[in-house]
Amino acid sequence: SYALTQPSSLSVSPGQTASITCSGDTLGHKYTSWYQQKPGQSPVLVIHQDDRRPSGIPERFSGSNSGNTATLTISGTQATDEADYYCQAWDSGPVVFGGGTKLTVL
């Protein structure tokens, strides 16, 4: 079955850029979405169709997808961005999630 790999954790200082990667075989041929989940809350979609930002999501969130790797980039990271982030791939079949990355802002 298809698998997506993310780093389990990432630390970044406030104001710096956080880049979270998601790897999978020919991932660039699939649509990738990214979700932010804070403790006790439902996930929130922050990027869809590789690089599209839903309304209400700050411009500091951006995405890219090419080859075998998709990347979520958070520019000017804020303390409120501390959360778990999940990538998700789709190409008309089952939805597949990555294992998640815990982003710490300190």
Added chain:
Amino acid sequence: EVHLVQSGGGLVKPGGSLRLSCAASGFTFSDAWMTWVRQAPGKGLEWVGRIKSTPDGAAADYAAPMAGRVTISRDDSKSTLYLQMHSLKTEDTGTYFCATEIVGALPHWGQGTLVTASS
């Protein structure tokens, strides 16, 4: 505004059954693809399955680990999505979320409902 309100979770003994509901509002439910996702305590997100919109035939697809033990259905007259689970195992314990699905992304989520399979 889209709202997904879930109900039906709780404690069930291994081998038992449970039905979760997800009441939708704020959009044309019959035209929506709907998905179930679960999350074991302290773990990541796991896709359970989906049901296509009624115009697309309302066919359901399931993740391999749960195929044969779950049934996803919809009642468009009530704008409600269901997840019927049978033969529950302790490893099925977790929070179950319903979500809308659009071009493979899940933009709107329910609040989640906890299912605990334990003796």
